[in-house]
Amino acid sequence: MAQPDFDDGGGLEQPFISHLVELRNRLIRCIAVVLLVFSGLSFKANEIYAFVAGPLVEHMPAGSQMIATGVASPFFAPFKLALVVSVFASMPFILYQAWAFIAPGLYRHEKRFALPLLVASILLFYGGMAFAYFLVFPVIFQFMIMTTPPGVTMMTDITQYLDFVLALFFAFGISFEVPIATILLVATGIMTRESIADKRPYAIVLAFVIGMVLTPPDVVSQTMLAVPIWMLFELGLVFSRLFVPKPVPAIEDHTEADAP
16 A cells, blocks of 8 residues: 655755845844944944043033943943944844845735835934933933032943943834834734724823833923823824725625526
């Protein structure tokens, strides 16, 4: 009795391996670009750190300065910042490599809205970081210095300052992705524009909660984060009109009735 001929799945092995090879090659390109950018920025590491520390240094009392409590901190802190800046600067190329990897598996209508959202997400992330540096940092550091107890001299460690500002950069960059999240919820059909709009009061409260968590406990800095998040939520609702899924047309029944 002949045994049935089963497919051992060998036909799927080669495409899977080729995808892994492509993924590896794209990851290598991303790492190479980051290292290339870092090799250029490393020579300006101290200047980059001085620029990032500017909002704090400008508000420090006369005669005050930042300090380094670790032996290697003066060397590693600027280089760590240069590496992070290299990753942020290379983000368009990194996201392009991610897009090029997944694009062949997308439908045409998915590509039409995925690429604009990808570009918009990059710009919004950079916008959130710029907003934090130019508008929020001066308010936060001025508040911290004003609330310093009498007899206490504020001398911030450079490593602790770097960790603090990087966390805020990342937090503001992610917070500014609210329009993208709103559009994706509508475009994928998870929620409708109307249902999201009905939850506007909850979104406003959540925006102020995020502002309270990510900023010092003063009304000004909390509002400076909460109000933009709210405005970006409304902006996402406006642009989500362009991504509302079209209803699937009903299939007409052309079956002819049986003759009497």
